[in-house]
Amino acid sequence: MGDRGHGEDPGPPGSAGAAAPPGAHAPYEGVWRFTAPAVDASVPQARRAVRDLLRRQGVPAAEDVLDGLLLIVSELVTNAVRHAALLSPVLAVEVAVGAEWIRVSVEDSHPYRPTALVADTGQTGGRGLLLVRETTREFGGACEVEHTAAGGKIIWAALPLRPFRPY
Secondary structure, eight states: OOOOOOOOOOTTTTTOOOSSSSEEEEEEEEEEEEEEEEEETTTHHHHHHHHHHHHHHTTTOOHHHHHHHHHHHHHHHOOOOOOHTTTEEEEEEEEEEEEEEEEEEEESOOOOOOOOOOOOHHHHHHHHHHHHHHHHTTOOOOOEEOOTOOOSSEEEEOOOOOOOOOO
């Protein structure tokens, strides 16, 4: 895996910060980044890499959160492979773990900014971002698409380690 670093809580903007005092970090906190070719084989490889990283670091995520996060990784990498590969032969996956959040992002060089469209029940595809948004919402997280300084985009989703259950 790529560089590891400690920084601010990687939760979405406006989220609660880490529970630990400033400067104190849980042993599982950090930021990791890796690149992969924008090819179909990168989808399961990215999913396994993120799963193995979180296990190796001992991230205390609820099992359903981990399943949701891995689904999001698959969808975001699939979108980059299917829609950005022509202008972005390499994509980057970043995993940031804070005291209370896990954030995953996928970056590519393609300038197209996707939108979650209303699903057409007659179509067999085109629901990836809808699925990402709904999964994120289900766990009380956040997701967003941002432009990079180089003209590409980053799509990220952040989930709490423990989902909020209002019941």
